[in-house]
Amino acid sequence: MATAPEKLAALRHLLAKRFPTVPRTAGRRLRTGIPAVDETTGGLPLSAITEVVCAAPSCGGKLFFAQLLAATRAARLRVAWVDSTDGFDPCSHPADELAHLIWVRCNGTAQALQATDLFARDANLGLVLLDLRHAPQSELSKIPGPQWYRLQRAVEPTDLALVVQTPRPSVPSAQVRLILDRSFSLRALDDERPALGAQLVATLNRQRLAAAG
Amino acid sequence: MFAVLHLASFPLQAVLRHEPGAAGQPAALFDNARKKSVVLAVNATAAASGVEIGMTAPQAVARCAKLLIRTPQAALEAEARAAVLAVGFTLSPLIEDTAPGVCTADLRGSPPEKHRLLVTAALAQLHALGFTATAGIAPTPLLALYAARAVSVDATRTKNENEKRFEHSVRFVTDPSSFLAPLPLATADPSPRLAEVLAGWGLRTLGDVTALSCEAFVRRFGAEGLAFWQRAAGGELRPLHPATLPQHFAAEMKFEHEVESLEPLLFILQRFLDRLSLELQAAQFVAAEIDLTLRLENDHPYARRFRLPEPTARTEILFRALHTHLESVRTDATIVAIRLELIPTRPAVRQQGIFDSGLRDPHGFSETLARAAALVGSDRIGTPQLEDTHRPDAVKLVAPPATVASAVTTPVHAPLAPPLHRFRPRLPAQLEIADGRLTYLWTETVRGEIADRSTAYPKNGDWWEPARAWSREEIDVELTHGGIYLLVREGNRWFLEGEYD
Numbered sequence: 001m002a003t004a005p006e007k008l009a010a011l012r013h014l015l016a017k018r019f020p021t022v023p024r025t026a027g028r029r030l031r032t033g034i035p036a037v038d039e040t041t042g043g044l045p046l047s048a049i050t051e052v053v054c055a056a057p058s059c060g061g062k063l064f065f066a067q068l069l070a071a072t073r074a075a076r077l078r079v080a081w082v083d084s085t086d087g088f089d090p091c092s093h094p095a096d097e098l099a100h101l102i103w104v105r106c107n108g109t110a111q112a113l114q115a116t117d118l119f120a121r122d123a124n125l126g127l128v129l130l131d132l133r134h135a136p137q138s139e140l141s142k143i144p145g146p147q148w149y150r151l152q153r154a155v156e157p158t159d160l161a162l163v164v165q166t167p168r169p170s171v172p173s174a175q176v177r178l179i180l181d182r183s184f185s186l187r188a189l190d191d192e193r194p195a196l197g198a199q200l201v202a203t204l205n206r207q208r209l210a211a212a213g
Numbered sequence: 214m215f216a217v218l219h220l221a222s223f224p225l226q227a228v229l230r231h232e233p234g235a236a237g238q239p240a241a242l243f244d245n246a247r248k249k250s251v252v253l254a255v256n257a258t259a260a261a262s263g264v265e266i267g268m269t270a271p272q273a274v275a276r277c278a279k280l281l282i283r284t285p286q287a288a289l290e291a292e293a294r295a296a297v298l299a300v301g302f303t304l305s306p307l308i309e310d311t312a313p314g315v316c317t318a319d320l321r322g323s324p325p326e327k328h329r330l331l332v333t334a335a336l337a338q339l340h341a342l343g344f345t346a347t348a349g350i351a352p353t354p355l356l357a358l359y360a361a362r363a364v365s366v367d368a369t370r371t372k373n374e375n376e377k378r379f380e381h382s383v384r385f386v387t388d389p390s391s392f393l394a395p396l397p398l399a400t401a402d403p404s405p406r407l408a409e410v411l412a413g414w415g416l417r418t419l420g421d422v423t424a425l426s427c428e429a430f431v432r433r434f435g436a437e438g439l440a441f442w443q444r445a446a447g448g449e450l451r452p453l454h455p456a457t458l459p460q461h462f463a464a465e466m467k468f469e470h471e472v473e474s475l476e477p478l479l480f481i482l483q484r485f486l487d488r489l490s491l492e493l494q495a496a497q498f499v500a501a502e503i504d505l506t507l508r509l510e511n512d513h514p515y516a517r518r519f520r521l522p523e524p525t526a527r528t529e530i531l532f533r534a535l536h537t538h539l540e541s542v543r544t545d546a547t548i549v550a551i552r553l554e555l556i557p558t559r560p561a562v563r564q565q566g567i568f569d570s571g572l573r574d575p576h577g578f579s580e581t582l583a584r585a586a587a588l589v590g591s592d593r594i595g596t597p598q599l600e601d602t603h604r605p606d607a608v609k610l611v612a613p614p615a616t617v618a619s620a621v622t623t624p625v626h627a628p629l630a631p632p633l634h635r636f637r638p639r640l641p642a643q644l645e646i647a648d649g650r651l652t653y654l655w656t657e658t659v660r661g662e663i664a665d666r667s668t669a670y671p672k673n674g675d676w677w678e679p680a681r682a683w684s685r686e687e688i689d690v691e692l693t694h695g696g697i698y699l700l701v702r703e704g705n706r707w708f709l710e711g712e713y714d
Contacts, residue, residue: 057696062632062714090597092632105593183695
């Protein structure tokens with residue numbers, strides 16, 4: 001008698017055979033401007049989910065997003081920042097780097113996921129940032145797995161990158177998972193942001209390769 | 214050539230098209246003005262069951278137990294008439310509102326080989342608007358009307374049919390005399406007296422009448438005879454009374470039964486938009502704004518005007534905008550009437566610059582924002598704009614711009630420090646101080662030994678306005694287990710305002 005994983009593999013094989021598809025934007029990436037990321041993964045995969053795990057306090061999660069804001073501003077791509085705990089601080093960013101941003105101030109994880117589901121389907125956006133970095137663990141653990149796969153399905157036909165920031169690995173459908181686990185020291189407050197971006201250490205924890213287009 | 218769009222039992226169709234689920238059901242329109250109500254009009258399904266004009270309600274229901282009984286509604290007839298005219302304008306700019314349910318169009322401006330195609334498309338549009346119609350194309354308006362009436366309507370027609378099926382609902386008259394010859398006398402609408410005399414003569418068809426000489430007919434029947442003979446011959450080429458394009462694009466309806474749910478409201482709005490959109494296109498306008506008014510049972514109207522992200526006359530986009538909005542509307546009472554108005558504007562003709570970064574799908578973007586606003590609240594979504602002050606967290610949200618402008622050149626001074634993750638609301642903090650030094654930090658969620666700290670930065674502002682004046686002292690602290698935080702002192706109270714991340 002076949003076990004559950006075998007059955008799942010057989011089902012996947014059957015589906016892949018019957019409905020052969022190739023990701024439309026397989027291999028296309030969004031450059032982040034962060035050397036540690038661009039050199040290891042080539043940038044964030046488009047039409048896919050990237051998970052950024054912030055495993056330590058002040059490890060550069062918001063700096064990572066700030067670099068993405070700067071990169072997308074230069075490319076004039078629209079960005080949605082879905083903020084589950086209403087923690088985004090616009091005053092930490094130059095005014096011009098906010099011109100392409102839509103800030104969605106959510107009240108809880110469930111609402112943030114619903115909002116992300118809406119924005120992930122919008123053809124006008126180049127990047128969607130879902131900030132669950134400070135979401136309570138009780139809410140994160142309640143997110144059903146299929147919801148992440150639903151989000152993955154939502155972004156697959158689009159040209160956008162969806163980046164989810166979490167305190168611990170939580171997104172099973174992420175194509176790339178990066179882990180930030182080195183805290184900045186107080187001296188970092190005197191450094192310029194591009195220099196800090198160059199210091200970011202992101203460990204590549206997972207990279208699923210998409211079929212070549 | 215002229216085309217006539219003909220809608221049999223028009224007052225009944227006008228009522229039924231506003232009722233979801235009434236399509237295909239046997240229905241009859243009853244006169245509600247007299248003491249004894251009789252059938253005024255029947256649809257094809259009811260006629261097939263044996264219901265006839267002039268029957269009383271018990272007689273009609275005896276023939277067809279499932280008969281839908283309706284009464285005339287002047288407002289719905291006016292709405293339906295406007296819808297038929299809107300479709301008529303797709304055939305020609307010169308059309309005539311000949312009678313209720315009869316629209317005549319002068320096709321002489323369009324290529325003859327396209328006449329059938331145009332009329333078939335118009336019938337498909339009428340079908341989409343909830344009508345069953347037939348059409349005739351002929352050299353005179355009257356002949357075209359005869360041709361339209363001569364087409365039998367298939368009562369079992371469903372919405373899944375394609376346009377080709379409507380070709381069977383069009384009668385093209387190329388040889389008037391052979392078309393008219395077999396038609397019964399009633400086609401030319403003789404007076405009862407005339408009909409009786411002609412029947413006595415053994416005349417049964419229009420061909421029998423036109424076989425007689427016109428002069429002899431006039432000598433016997435006078436002016437009435439001349440008019441009838443001309444009608445029997447297919448009428449004359451007459452100028453149409455041109456219908457004018459609407460100047461206002463509005464529709465309204467009072468509900469017979471109060472509306473409590475969204476579905477019937479959307480059904481009616483779809484009907485309105487189908488018509489208004491056609492009218493806009495005929496007048497070469499697009500809608501810039503939508504004005505929606507719901508009259509409630511408690512006499513408190515709900516009114517909302519919203520501007521479209523990009524002017525359009527496309528029904529599906531206008532409907533989506535209304536649907537998205539109404540999904541989040543909760544009224545205190547049931548809805549008794551609805552009014553919809555589209556504010557027209559001329560379509561903008563412009564070419565985007567090669568380096569412009571506009572929206573790919575402005576309506577889709579607007580809809581996404583509306584849905585997200587309905588989810589989180591309209592004051593909690595937008596593009597952040599920094600206010601011209603040093604007050605902490607001074608930011609406002611504005612609507613996202615239609616185009617993303619080029620980035621300004623690299624600033625002379627790059628921003629310092631990692632961005633702050635702001636705790637909203639900020640966390641009240643307790644501090645342990647030993648030998649005048651901060652040593653330990655407690656808050657609800659963050660606590661730990663303080664390893665390092667910055668100099669205290671006093672800040673204040675708006676001191677010239679006592680009500681708005683603020684003053685504080687900011688200290689950045691690093692905890693031994695990691696983490697840099699912004700600590701704020703206001704008077705004797707401490708707060709943890711955020712984490713540098």
